[in-house]
Amino acid sequence: MSRRYLTIWFRHLTADQLAIRRPELKGKPFVLAAAERGRMVVKACSGAASAKGIEPGMVVADTRAIFPNVEVLDDNPLRAEKLLRALAEWCLRYTPVVAIDLPDGLILDISGCAHLWGGESPYLKEIQTRLRSAGYEVRAAVADTVGSSWAISRFGQISPITPPGMHADAILQLPPAALRLESGVLARLQKLGLYRIASFINMPRTALRRRFGTDLLARLDQALGTAPEQIDPVQPVVPFQERLPCLEPIRTATGIEIALRHLLETLCQRMFREGKGLRKSLFRGYRIDGEVQQIEIGTNQPVRNIEHLFKLFQLKISTIRPALGIELFILEAPVVEDLSVQQESLWAVSNQEHTAIAGLLDRIAGRFGIAAIHRYLPDEHYWPERSIREASCLQEKPAIAWPDDQPRPVCLLPKPERIQVTSPIPDYPPMLFIYKDQIHKIRKADGPERIEREWWIEQGLVRDYYRVEDEQGARYWVFRSGRYDDHEPEWFIHGFFA
C-alpha cells in the first residue's frame, strides 16, 4: 500500500500563539526579536507584519524604518519546539504517527486514516478548520512523500491534495526552494537560471552531483519517493500500559493497593510472555475532578517480580491524594529491558542472591535516588582521577584486571590540596610538609612515580608522586606538579595510605 503524508505549515507559529494568548495583539503588526551579534534581529512576525513586507531575519531597525508603529517583543528560542510538540500531541487524534518538523511544521503519516473522516478532502478540511479557528494561520498538503507534501504545503498553487502517484508532476512547477535545500545551493541554482524544479529534474545525475552536491540529489529522491525518508514520531507508542477503570471512585489506600496489584499482575504476565523486565514505571490515578495523581519508581535492573514492584510503589502510595475519588488507574512501563528467564550470575553468586541485593538497592534508590549508588570498574588510565569508571549495571564485569603493580592509596582527596614543603634537592622527596597547619616530618619516602597527563584529553602539568611516611607513622601520597626546571614547583597532597 502506498503511503500518504500530510504536512502542515504554520506560517507565523510563535506570533500566532502569542496573539492567542494575548488577544489585544490579534490582527496587529508585531515582531518577535532576539539579540544577535549586537543587534536585534526579527525571529518571527505576525501575519499583519508580514503583509507590510517584514520578514524574519531583518534587523529591527529596518523594520521600524518600513513601519514605525511595529511592536517588538522578546523571542524565546525554545518556544517553537515546545509549541510544535504540543500541537503534534493534539494531532495524534488524527493519526498515530506525527512528527515535528522544525522550525515551523508538522508531518503526519496519514496512511489508512483519512477514510475515517470520509476521505482526504474532508480530513484535510477538518484539520485546517480546527487549527484556523484556534488562531493559527496554516497551509497543509497531502501527497505520497514527505518531500512533495512539504513542497506543496509551502509553495503549491493548485490543489492541496495530490492524488496518489501524481506527486512527481505536482512539484515540477515549484521553485527549487521547495526541495528544502541550503541557501548556497539555492543561490547557485538561481544564478544559473534554474527557477523551476522542472528545469533541472531531467539533467544527468552526475552533472547535478558535480555542480550542486549530493544533498540536492537526496532531496530530489526524497520528494520523488525513490529514497526513503524517516520521520521521528513525536510520541513513541507506549507498549507496556495497563488500564483499570473503576465502577465506583476509589478513595482509600487499600483500594489503591488492590488496583495497583491487579495492574501489576497483568503487566508482569505480559512482560513474562515477552521476556522483558521493567526499569521504570509510572502509576497514574485519574480523579473524578480531572486531576491526575502520579507516582513513579525506577529499578536498578529489569524486574518483573510483582511483590518487589509492589513494595517499591508501596513506599509512595501515601503521596497519592484521592480527594473525591479516582475513577481510572493506569500503570505504564516506559522503560523496559530484556530479562531472560535464566539470569546471568553476578560475581559467581547465585541467582537468588543477586535478586535480593538488587531489591535492596532498588529500595535505597527509591528513597535517595539512583545517583546515590555507585560501583566502579578499572579503566585504562594511569591518571588517578580517571583510573576508575562507573559500572553501568550490577552485572558488568571488569574488562581488565585491577592494576596492583603500583601502590595506590586507600583514601583519595576529591581534589588535591596544596601543601607547603621543604625539599632539599630537586627531584627529591620533601623533608617536611605542612598540611592543615600541621608540620609532618618525613622519615621515609618512596618515589617518584611520574604520571603524565593524557594530552589527548587535557593539557596540563605532569605529576611526580611520592609515597611518604611521617614521624607518626602515617603514610601519605604527595606529588609535585610539573617538572622541576620548567616551573616553580608546587606540591599537593592527594591521598592517604593505610
Added chain:
Amino acid sequence: MEEAVNKKELIKKLRQDILAMQGFRAVLDHDRRDTGLGPLEHAFPNETFPVAAVHEFISPTVADAAATTGFMAGLMGHLMQQDGTCLWVGTERQLFPPGLKAFGLDPDRIIFVDLRWDRDVLWAVEEALKCEKLTVVVAELKEINLTESRRLQLAVEKSRVTGFLHRRNPRKIDNIACVSRWQITPIASNLQYGLPGVGYPCWNVDLQKVRNGKPGKWQLQWSAGQFNHLIPATVDKQKIFIPQAV
C-alpha cells in the same frame, strides 16, 4: 572431686548459655571463617571473630581513617572470600577503590551508597544489614547513639551479616551496642637492613572493648596478602614513636 568437675562442666555450660542469650550462637563449622588475624582471635568469645555482629571503629584523624580502612579491607577480603558482596554506605566518601586491591579485595565487588546525612546512612545500613545475601556492610558516619546501634545489632543477629561502623572524628565516644570497639592507628613501617623507601602498612590495633572477650593491643603488619603480627621487641629496637591510644 567429682563434684568439682561437675561444677566446672556446669559453669562452662552456663557460660555458653549466656553467650547464646547475648546473640552469640554456638560456633558451627561454617561460621568459623578465617579472618587471618592469628593470635588476635583469642580475644574474642569462643576464640572466633564474631561474624554476625557490628564492630565499631574509631578514627580521630584522617590518617587513622586511612589505616582503619586498610585494616577493614584486609578483614573484608578474608570474610568475603571469592563470592561475597559488600555494601559501603557513607557520607563524604574518600575511599579510592583501586587502593583496596592490595588488601586482597576486588573493588568491583563493593557497591557504594553515598548519602548526605548520618540519619540517611543509618536507614540504609539497617536495611542493608537485614539483607542476608550481603557479606559485609560498612557504614561511615560520625555520630550514632545507643538506640540506633541497638537496632543495627538486632538486625545482624537475625541476618548473620557482618557490620563495620567506621566513626570518623566522632564528637564523643559513648557506649553503644556494638560487640567490639577498635581503634587502628598507623605506626612506622619497618624495613630490613636499612633499605630506602616505605615498608608494608603497619598498624597499632587497639581492641578497646569486646563483649565477653579480652581487650588488648597488638601490632600488625599487612604483607604478602595477610596480617602478620609484629613482635613488639623488633619495633622497640628501632626506636619508633608509637602513638598511645586515646
